[in-house]
Amino acid sequence: MPFIGPDEAARLLDHGVLVERLRDAFLAPPIAPSRLAVPLDDGDSTMLVMPVARPGGLAGVKLVTVHPALSDRPEGAVRALCMAIEAATGAPLAIIDGNSVTHRRTAATSVLAARALARADADSILVVGAGHVAQALCECYSALMAPRRLLVWARRPDAAAALTRRLAGQGIAAAPVADLRAAVREADIVSVATLARQPLILGADVRPGTHVDLVGGFTPAMREADDDLIGKAVLVADGIGALDTAGDLAGPIERGVVDRRNIRLLAEVLADPRRGRRDAEDITLFKSVGHALEDLAAMELIVEGMLPARRG
Numbered sequence: 001m002p003f004i005g006p007d008e009a010a011r012l013l014d015h016g017v018l019v020e021r022l023r024d025a026f027l028a029p030p031i032a033p034s035r036l037a038v039p040l041d042d043g044d045s046t047m048l049v050m051p052v053a054r055p056g057g058l059a060g061v062k063l064v065t066v067h068p069a070l071s072d073r074p075e076g077a078v079r080a081l082c083m084a085i086e087a088a089t090g091a092p093l094a095i096i097d098g099n100s101v102t103h104r105r106t107a108a109t110s111v112l113a114a115r116a117l118a119r120a121d122a123d124s125i126l127v128v129g130a131g132h133v134a135q136a137l138c139e140c141y142s143a144l145m146a147p148r149r150l151l152v153w154a155r156r157p158d159a160a161a162a163l164t165r166r167l168a169g170q171g172i173a174a175a176p177v178a179d180l181r182a183a184v185r186e187a188d189i190v191s192v193a194t195l196a197r198q199p200l201i202l203g204a205d206v207r208p209g210t211h212v213d214l215v216g217g218f219t220p221a222m223r224e225a226d227d228d229l230i231g232k233a234v235l236v237a238d239g240i241g242a243l244d245t246a247g248d249l250a251g252p253i254e255r256g257v258v259d260r261r262n263i264r265l266l267a268e269v270l271a272d273p274r275r276g277r278r279d280a281e282d283i284t285l286f287k288s289v290g291h292a293l294e295d296l297a298a299m300e301l302i303v304e305g306m307l308p309a310r311r312g
Contacts, residue, residue: 002094004302009100012305013298015143018108019115025297026112026267030054032292034241037219044068046219052292059087060299062098062292066218068195076132077195078102084299093303101302103132105294106193107140109238109266110213110286114145114189116269117236117276117284118211122188123148128180128200128224129193130154130163133215137191138163142172150174151183181205192216192224203228208281214248218289222247225285227257233285235263236276242289249287 004012036049045067053059064080071077080098085091114122125147127137134152141147150167152174154160160176167174177183184190184205191213192201201212206229214224230252243249243260252258266286269276277284 001092002306004094004096004306006097006100008306009097009302010104012302013100013104013108014301015104015108015111015140018104018298018301019112019140019144021297021301022105022108022112022294023270025293026270029267029293030057030296032296035290035292037245040065040067042067042069050290050292050295052296053087054296054300055087057087058093058296058300058303059085060292060296061085062101062295064098064102066195071131071195078132082295082299084303094306096299096302099132101295101298102290103136104140105298106133106215106288106290107136109288109291109294110137110191110215111140111144112270113236113238113266113286113288114141114191114211114213116266116273117234117286118189119209119277119280122211124151124187125149125189125191126151126153126177126183126187127174127191127193128153129216130156130159131193133193135163135166137193137215138167138172138174139170141189141191142167142174147189151177151187153177153180153183189213194224195222196224197222199223199226199229201225201229203230203232206233206283208283210283212283212285214246214285214287217247218245220245220247220250223251224248227252227255229283229285231257233283234277236266236269236284236286237263238266238286238288238294239291240265241291242287246287246289 082096
């Protein structure tokens, strides 16, 4: 069984093609049971198991481990593997580097949501975070939305500077910023990819018309935005599970800040854009925790791209 490493996986996951495949997947979703979360040794770390299947097509599973205490290591806090399986026979087709799948499908989902929810004239993007997902966000936004200005903020200024240097090596112009709140006030799109447990993005700093993309927090203890922002934004989630597992939604729902019935799903907005942004003054907020349908869309592209080459 072939192993598809990170470089080959990234090559096979073209940003634009992946965004369109994700759109199709959200509108015609596969079978994707709720993911299983298993606490690991230190109590702060988690193992996630995400199965998914499209009958008559491809099935797969992704195994992810998240160790926040290891964020400063070169390999990062998150590690993952995917297995692609032929649904009709159960035959395993490939083991795939799951980090590449996660990084690129997460970024592509954010861009898909931004295209649906951000103002048409949005051209100033702030990415909060400096890890692998933040880099993928910068790459995907740059490739598909061509921002006039791309800014990066991180808790450690040297990490933000290092990310902008890596991006420059790819021909992507980005600038590090030191003042997060000032940068938020000026951005049209704010995309946050952290493991924060205290809000970084404050409603007081988000101007009307801004689109906010929250990527990092996937447990009830994690927060990237405060209740003020959650309470006044048009809220869209990647899946129903986010309403119960993501601290940015579950906490405000429990406290009565927002009614869960008023939170849209991305699939609903893609099917009917009127369920998203209503006017240029709306603050829109997309909360993603990751959905197995996103992994399957990426695995399908990889399998389609790899099989002809290997048969030849």
